[in-house]
Amino acid sequence: MRTAFLSCHLLGIIFLMSPNSCQPEYRDNSRIFVEGKIISQNPANLPMKLYAGTILITETTSSLDGSFKLGGPGTTGEKELSFNKKITSFSSNENGCKLSYDSLSIYLPVDKSYFNFAQISLKQ
């Protein structure tokens, strides 16, 4: 009787400790790679970050001509390429890429692992 009472609590704890399916997780043996070019008046040294939920996948700053390369571990869930300036327009090899509501980031579709942004225009 007493053990049954304990195991009931244990099940609850196990349930609470089990990974939340809404949160992205790493996917072993998978990688994501994003490259592209920033078109703006000063395209050099602009920081950018790639997130999956709360996981920072990778980060970099653009080179002198505005080009950038970002690689990192693969994750489940939607990815977000974020800048510290507003994006006015972009062109991509994948149709599923969408601009966020605040225009500070681009959402990348779940099932793709390679993205090429021929140009990303940032507001000055």
Add this chain to the structure above:
Amino acid sequence: MIKYIFFLFFMSESIFAQKQNNFSFELQGNTFTGIGNNFIAEGLGTFTGFGAAVSGTFYKNIGLSLDFHRGFSEVKDISVFGDLQKPALTSVEILGLYRYKVNNKFDLEGNIGVGSMYLKSRSIYRNEGFSENGTAFILGAKALYSITKNNSLYLVGAPRFYFLSTFTEIDNPKANRYYSTATLLNFTLGLRVYF
């Protein structure tokens, strides 16, 4: 009785000593450095670690070696490797070997084999971390120098090439090659005991 056992023991010792001992155990210190244009060479620093090997010759100078290596490194470039911490490399290998006796003190050995490699990185965002597995084709050479009179203890120095191919796949061929193949140069310094 004890004397008799000792006598047998020394007898067997002397018999074995006349015949070249074939089986050996090796303890090593290791470095692994990525070379060329790939995610390990450009994203990670040099791995340093340890290793162990059991080897034996079965037919003339030809034999087999079972190796285990483990190395630890740091992320050198986040934009290449990602925001991960403390990557650790584990390698389990089986190699064919050919031993060539240069003189009484000095041996050379050639190694060719395959290995199963695991690259596991820690993460500050998730407990389980991130891992990549692959297979490696291994090519190497060893120099052995006897440091005892009865040739039972050797100093070992060895360079080795690991041609690693991981199971990672990316939609783009160029990015795929960059993140799924790597060449590693390994240096080993160790001690070998024959028994």
